[in-house]
Amino acid sequence: MSLASELLYLLFPNRCVLCGNKSTFLICEDCLSSLNLNFNRCSRCSSPIPSKEGLCSFCLKEKRYFTQGFSLFNYKENKVAKIIELIKFYGKFGLIDFLDCFKNEIKNIDFWGNIDYLIPVPMHPRSLRKRGFNQAVLIAKKIGKFIDKPICFDCIAKTKLTNSQVGLSMNERKTNLKNAFRALNLKKDIKAVAIIDDVFTTGSTINEIAKLLEKHNIQSYFFTLASTPSAV
Ligand SMILES: [Zn+2]
Numbered sequence: 001m002s003l004a005s006e007l008l009y010l011l012f013p014n015r016c017v018l019c020g021n022k023s024t025f026l027i028c029e030d031c032l033s034s035l036n037l038n039f040n041r042c043s044r045c046s047s048p049i050p051s052k053e054g055l056c057s058f059c060l061k062e063k064r065y066f067t068q069g070f071s072l073f074n075y076k077e078n079k080v081a082k083i084i085e086l087i088k089f090y091g092k093f094g095l096i097d098f099l100d101c102f103k104n105e106i107k108n109i110d111f112w113g114n115i116d117y118l119i120p121v122p123m124h125p126r127s128l129r130k131r132g133f134n135q136a137v138l139i140a141k142k143i144g145k146f147i148d149k150p151i152c153f154d155c156i157a158k159t160k161l162t163n164s165q166v167g168l169s170m171n172e173r174k175t176n177l178k179n180a181f182r183a184l185n186l187k188k189d190i191k192a193v194a195i196i197d198d199v200f201t202t203g204s205t206i207n208e209i210a211k212l213l214e215k216h217n218i219q220s221y222f223f224t225l226a227s228t229p230s231a232v
């Protein structure tokens with residue numbers, strides 16, 4: 001969001017944050033209905049793929065420690081990227097409520113019945129202090145209400161301060177995240193969880209957490225707001 005549009009938003013709060021048209025909600029109905037949920041998905045990680053079925057290039061090449069995942073949107077859609085940017089970098093928490101419009105789609109995801117807890121991807125305490133909130137926690141709270149599942153906030157901790165993953169290759173991402181997470185207060189009754197995050201890119205972060213959980217005999221699924229198409 002540019003400074004000009006940020007100012008416009010402050011001056012005209014009754015306008016859609018995405019298109020600027022008049023709207024009683026933060027996002028207008030036209031923008032909401034233009035968000036596309038029906039794209040071809042990798043059958044394992046749900047990232048957008050060109051063919052109707054099959055696996056994305058990462059799931060074909062890499063060992064995946066998660067059983068299955070679901071991303072609601074394609075991150076390449078400008079409006080989707082903008083919503084996530086506004087939540088993550090501009091702290092517009094109220095925007096999370098746009099998920100209410102997709103409650104049924106989210107509730108219909110078929111693996112919720114298998115899981116015991118939701119685990120939001122943790123931030124390193126120093127990064128958390130800097131940002132002031134963890135967007136994965138906000139998303140997990142929303143989803144938890146929809147599907148009536150508890151959230152484990154302190155099961156996994158990020159104990160290594162890592163560089164930003166932006167612009168890194170798959171291998172660089174893996175090295176960057178090596179030993180970045182620790183399992184802490186894992187409750188004995190946990191058999192399966194859904195890891196929650198905002199964006200699924202190559203899946204390195206979620207895969208690293210799933211790998212850690214597998215060592216504790218816990219099966220992982222995941223949910224993210226959006227996924228980037230894998231390079232094919
Ligand atoms: Zn709009």
Ligand SMILES: [Zn+2]
Pocket residue numbers: 042043044045046047055056057058059060
């Ligand atoms: Zn995949």
